[in-house]
Amino acid sequence: MSMNGNIKKIIYCLTSITISYIIIKNIKIRKYLETVYKYLHPDVTKIVCSESEGKYVVNLLNRKCKKIKVLGLDCEWVQEKGHRNPVALLQLATTDGYCSIFQLCHIRNIPTELFELLKNESIFKVGVGIHNDATNLMLDYGLKCEGFLDLRHLAQQGGNTPSGLSGLARAHLGVELDKNWRIRCSNWELEKLSPDQISYAAQDARVAVDIFHKLNKQELERKFGRFKCLFWSDQTYWDESKRLWTTYINKSFKSKSSSSSNLKNKPKQLNLKQKREYHTLGRPYYDNIYLLAPDNQVLSTISEAKSEWYLQKGLADIVCEEPKKLKLRFEPAGREGIADGYYTHAKKNICVVCGSEKSIRRKIVVPQEYRKHFPVHLKEHNSHDVLLLCMNCHMRSNMKDQCLRNRLAEMCNAPLKEKDEADCQNYHKVKKAIKALYFHADSLPEKRIHELNKVICDNLDIEDGIIEKEMLEELLKMKIVNEKCSSHGKKVVEHFFSKEEELEKLWRQNFVDTMSPEHLPELWSIDYKRS
DNA sequence: ACAGCCATCTCGATTCGAAT
DNA sequence: ATTCGAATCGAGATGGCTGT
16 A cells, blocks of 8 residues: 555656646746846857957857857948948857857958858858858858858748848847847948947847747747657757758748748649649530431531531521431532541540540640641641540640650651750840840940840851841841751651651550550541541 | 849730630 | 630849848
């Protein structure tokens, strides 16, 4: 009995310790302890204006980053008459509120330690628009910054609107940043900075670190659960944080690239795409109305619209309702054309591959890019090669077609568009250059005009020099054919000159081989010939 | 105040599917 | 074959936001 009682006591004890630990870690007491801690360890700002100071400070920063490898980074520079002076200040802040301000414009020799610190990719440098800062540091001092992380990525990941630093500070820290532009745009190159300048500069870097931790914690808790995170060591906390953001490291922020917060636009774009990509026939493609000659021979099947036309003109009568049959009142011309009978059979409005009745679209078996180069007699009456497919089969079939395209490209020495992208780009470049020169020459700088002229001359085999306006007008009217881009189909058809039917058969065979259609219309065949 | 970046709008040209 | 319309593309203009 007493043993059981002791065990119970121990369990109670442990539970209460655990609960109090959670409370202390989470509830107001913790905040209170934090403020006490901050009071005992006030934020320190260190101005660095010499190499030796720099070495010392960088070592300190490295020590402070041993466990939590993150630094808030910000830069200040002077802007005059639209010109940007080299970066004057580099601020680096650590998690505990320590901030160092490097007066880069006054340090004769930037310590190698600073180069190494910035280059060290395992230490995150966080900020807003930090890609820009990194570029400037590189341009001005050859300071390569690796491992930078734009806080807007974090904000966006958590479904928040990614605004500027002050917006993020307001939203996530409840802090209003000093936006006084007199300080923002003050002379950062002064040897002796004013207290306001110092606190302003340090504030940006510190706030960046704080925002990082806030958002990072939010995301970790969302991912792993609040409870689990409570018992993590600093090491685990950092390992998980690192894993979380590693994809955004060294990436500049573009709000469109991964817009999870911009929900307003997303559905709209999807709808447009859906409409485009998944467009299917709105009504049955074949109406299957029989057209009879006066002697009752079936001439063909026709559409509702066409039968309506015959009836309205008084050229035919309905002789049967189910199935609907129309008999002509006159002797039609060219009856011999129906000998093969393909057009006289009713066709089902189903996918010829899988038999599905839903989401039907038309498949043109011999692609237009080839057919359009066929001789006239082969271009007519192509409905034999228009088949119905459901959405899925249509997409699958289009993909399979690519193999034959590739084969033809090789066989006929007719490179495909994609492979000649450079030529396509050239073509567009020339067109753009002509337009730009004709319409906007007045507002273009001299140098650009020369560039554009050269583009045109080089690509159209015109003698180098300035092209007159009249000439541009001519060029504008002239339809410059994008030979290389449109040549594949043409070349292939030329290769099959006078044997175009073989190419036609090749595509039909390809369709049958790749799709194994089980519901082809009666009399449809690979060898079909128009009479 | 001024510059850079980016999203968005607009316009014409082009492409492609659908209808005739 | 031809026409029509919707979607797409590229480039320039614009405006908002963010930075100093």
